[in-house]
Amino acid sequence: MERKATVGAGLILLTLCAGQFLMMLDSSVMNVSMATVADDLDTNITGIQTAITLYTLVMAAFMITGGKIGQILGRSRAFSIGCVIYGVGSLTTSVAPNLGVLLLGWSGLEGLGAALILPAIVALVASNFPTDERPRAYGLVAAAAAIAVAVGPIIGGLFTTYLSWRYVFAGEVLVVIAILILSRRIEAEEPEKARLDLVGTGLSAVGLGLIVFGILRSGTWGLVRAKADGPEWIGLSPVIWLILAGGLVIWAFALWENRVLSRGGEPLVDPAILRTKELRAGLNSFFFQYLLQGGLFFAMPLFLSVALGLSAIETGVRLLPLSFTLILAAAGVPKVFPDASPRRVARIGFIALFAALVVLIAGLQEGAGAGVTTWPMLLAGLGIGALASQLGAVTVSSVPDEQSSEVGGLQNTITNLGISIGTALTGAIVIAALSSSLLTGVEGSSQIPAPVKAQASTQLSGGVPFISDKELETALDEAHVGPRATEAIIEENESSRLIGLRTALAVLAALSLVALFFTSRLPARPPTATAT
Numbered sequence: 001m002e003r004k005a006t007v008g009a010g011l012i013l014l015t016l017c018a019g020q021f022l023m024m025l026d027s028s029v030m031n032v033s034m035a036t037v038a039d040d041l042d043t044n045i046t047g048i049q050t051a052i053t054l055y056t057l058v059m060a061a062f063m064i065t066g067g068k069i070g071q072i073l074g075r076s077r078a079f080s081i082g083c084v085i086y087g088v089g090s091l092t093t094s095v096a097p098n099l100g101v102l103l104l105g106w107s108g109l110e111g112l113g114a115a116l117i118l119p120a121i122v123a124l125v126a127s128n129f130p131t132d133e134r135p136r137a138y139g140l141v142a143a144a145a146a147i148a149v150a151v152g153p154i155i156g157g158l159f160t161t162y163l164s165w166r167y168v169f170a171g172e173v174l175v176v177i178a179i180l181i182l183s184r185r186i187e188a189e190e191p192e193k194a195r196l197d198l199v200g201t202g203l204s205a206v207g208l209g210l211i212v213f214g215i216l217r218s219g220t221w222g223l224v225r226a227k228a229d230g231p232e233w234i235g236l237s238p239v240i241w242l243i244l245a246g247g248l249v250i251w252a253f254a255l256w257e258n259r260v261l262s263r264g265g266e267p268l269v270d271p272a273i274l275r276t277k278e279l280r281a282g283l284n285s286f287f288f289q290y291l292l293q294g295g296l297f298f299a300m301p302l303f304l305s306v307a308l309g310l311s312a313i314e315t316g317v318r319l320l321p322l323s324f325t326l327i328l329a330a331a332g333v334p335k336v337f338p339d340a341s342p343r344r345v346a347r348i349g350f351i352a353l354f355a356a357l358v359v360l361i362a363g364l365q366e367g368a369g370a371g372v373t374t375w376p377m378l379l380a381g382l383g384i385g386a387l388a389s390q391l392g393a394v395t396v397s398s399v400p401d402e403q404s405s406e407v408g409g410l411q412n413t414i415t416n417l418g419i420s421i422g423t424a425l426t427g428a429i430v431i432a433a434l435s436s437s438l439l440t441g442v443e444g445s446s447q448i449p450a451p452v453k454a455q456a457s458t459q460l461s462g463g464v465p466f467i468s469d470k471e472l473e474t475a476l477d478e479a480h481v482g483p484r485a486t487e488a489i490i491e492e493n494e495s496s497r498l499i500g501l502r503t504a505l506a507v508l509a510a511l512s513l514v515a516l517f518f519t520s521r522l523p524a525r526p527p528t529a530t531a532t
Contacts, residue, residue, distance in 0.1 A: 028152025067409020
């Protein structure tokens with residue numbers, strides 16, 4: 001009987017991990033297939049980047065609402081409905097004849113499906129696993145998401161190169177069907193008698209949408225100062241105004257939720273749960289974990305695929321060591337150290353991430369090959385796995401199980417914000433440091449004629465793109481720059497790219513130390529000890 005229960009629990013965990021894996025796979029696949037998809041749909045890279053942005057935007061904007069719908073409908077039912085919507089979106093994407101249909105299927109339907117699925121996964125772990133088994137379950141679910149990011153380039157590269165990107169989305173439909181079949185084993189619960197706060201839904205979606213959209217556009221438009229080729233609102237980049245406007249709307253949302261609660265209504269999020277110090281500490285740690293993770297996964301492909309010229313498949317293979325140690329830590333820490341302090345494990349996790357970033361910075365020297373990423377990826381996997389083994393259980397165990405859907409919505413909103421900010425911040429720092437270093441090097445070079453220096457200073461003042469040597473050589477050839485000057489500029493660009501990456505990674509390393517200060521409010525004892 002015990003063996004049967006163990007098998008049943010294993011299948012439930014497999015189902016939830018498969019759902020989490022699927023939600024994270026799309027973006028990494030699309031990132032490496034952009035050029036092929038754009039050509040197939042008779043559009044341009046900007047159109048595909050818009051689809052990627054809107055997918056993230058829809059998820060982030062409706063994640064809190066998705067958590068509340070899970071309470072109203074029941075978490076298992078919300079999970080199943082989300083899978084159906086996601087599956088329809090994947091099918092629509094796989095047969096999309098143009099960009100408009102791709103936006104509907106991928107950005108719209110899949111984004112909405114994910115907004116239902118992800119909060120439900122957090123709640124379903126809480127309702128299907130006892131407190132002492134949750135750290136391992138949450139750790140493996142988080143590991144599934146990170147693995148999806150690592151293997152996404154491999155899957156995308158293989159299908160795009162040898163078959164078609166459409167088969168990835170068609171395959172997702174089959175995975176969704178399998179998940180729906182397996183989800184019958186998930187313990188169903190009675191839905192709560194509550195109404196959806198439509199005003200709160202609108203305010204949260206608009207506020208979060210404005211903030212996330214602003215962050216996602218910061219690399220293109222500039223964060224505060226508008227870029228030379230970007231729009232300008234009242235003398236500044238639209239990004240800062242979008243973020244400020246989003247913050248004001250979120251403030252209005254908080255006021256509205258308190259008003260609903262004072263009148264005896266059902267708020268979208270109970271403001272009282274945010275006064276729980278363990279929940280706040282867990283959410284803060286989640287934010288830093290995903291900020292660092294987002295920045296690292298942004299920087300690594302720049303080095304591997306752009307600077308070294310590796311293919312999408314080769315880049316994905318170089319990221320795989322992270323997946324191995326991540327699973328090892330996420331599943332192993334709760335099993336081997338069931339009574340370990342979440343605070344101590346989280347601190348070890350951030351220290352491991354700090355060590356990974358420092359080792360990576362030290363290895364990114366001129367002439368470095370792809371091998372310099374192996375040890376940093378192993379260390380980063382241990383750090384992320386250690387954090388994953390604790391934080392999910394900490395946040396959910398800090399409130400009654402009935403509010404686990406709300407926690408799921410908040411948790412996934414925070415992780416989306418963390419990834420978005422980590423990616424945008426890393427990109428901005430890389431470009432700023434690259435631009436400064438390259439322009440200084442060009443101006444100080446004796447091999448580059450004065451007219452070329454003046455032209456470079458004018459054209460690159462708004463920022464230097466992170467491009468390969470071949471792309472730079474082609475651009476210089478089209479600009480009729482002489483071979484001697486071209487060689488000098490390419491050499492300066494090679495060293496400046498590494499300076500840009502090292503600078504961005506140094507900032508991430510500093511933030512990993514900042515994150516340690518936010519772990520002080522995490523519980524010193526595991527949820528099982530707290531519960532007893």
